[in-house]
Amino acid sequence: MVQIKYSIIIPHKNIPHLLSRCLASIPICPEIEVIIVDDDSDPEKVDFEDFPGSDRCYTQIIFTKEGKGAGYARNVGLRHAKAKWLIFADSDDYFNDCFFSSIEKFYDSNADLVYFSATSVDSETLEPATRHTELSNAIYDYDINNPKSIETIKYYNWEPWGKMFNHAHIKENRILFDEVAVGNDAGFVITAGHFSQIIEVDKEPIYCVTHRTDSLTHEVSEAAFDDRYRAVLLVNGYLRRFDREQMIPVFPFISRSVKFGVLKFFTMLFMALKSGENIFYGSKKYIEDLFRSRHRAVRGYFGIDEDLSL
Structure with missing residues (x-):
């Protein structure tokens, strides 16, 4: 029997045509098991009788209704994965x-x-994009003899894609994803990095992350704003837990929240103080940028790449 070497886990919801594209980029071989977990997709958007991957070898599809x-x-x-990686x-x-x-x-x-x-493209046009830039910079700047570059790789590189996790390491440290709307993966990646004793870094861009204007990352509603803010507080909590000094500034979020009303402003402020945030961290740079009428992004990971001015 051929040994399963790699378990590829893919969450999915309501984008079967893009899931098909993802699956087409994965070699079909017994060494790679693909685990698709559908997050209660809408039957009007997904044909469950002809679900992507249903006729694909070495592929398991799990339908969740929660x-x-x-x-x-x-x-x-994770509960169904069998491979080493x-x-x-x-x-x-x-x-x-x-x-x-590469793997x-x-x-x-x-x-x-x-x-x-990694690389990145616009999902529709496949024109080059910039979502991979921070990751690529961290990879290319990595120096095994430079503690700062190691810290950047481990603690400030939050997406689970473009990485290969040793399954035994994840199990031993009981690492799971946070089950929240936004930022569910950062804690998993930070924790896995923190507890890792040995890491390897390779410059090959094995993954292509896409830019979609209709994704959760670019939703601009008040609820989406709240989710991103909670994600920032969550990530900063992990960084404090592991004694990191560099945080994500919450000042821009608190300042920008006034557009949703005074009550929202004080709610955001209270949440920050309760979480132990330094609300003025990063404020000087933010205010300077406002006066200079410059755009400022917090991090592409949180989808806050539009103008943060009030």
């Missing part, structure tokens, strides 16, 4: 051609975590 989001779906996938993909992204040859180089590695580079 509708708890990608973090919950990934945790379900765990790999995560979003259903609207895909793997690049160098994927399999194979590290199959016998005793690393806890392997970090790779």
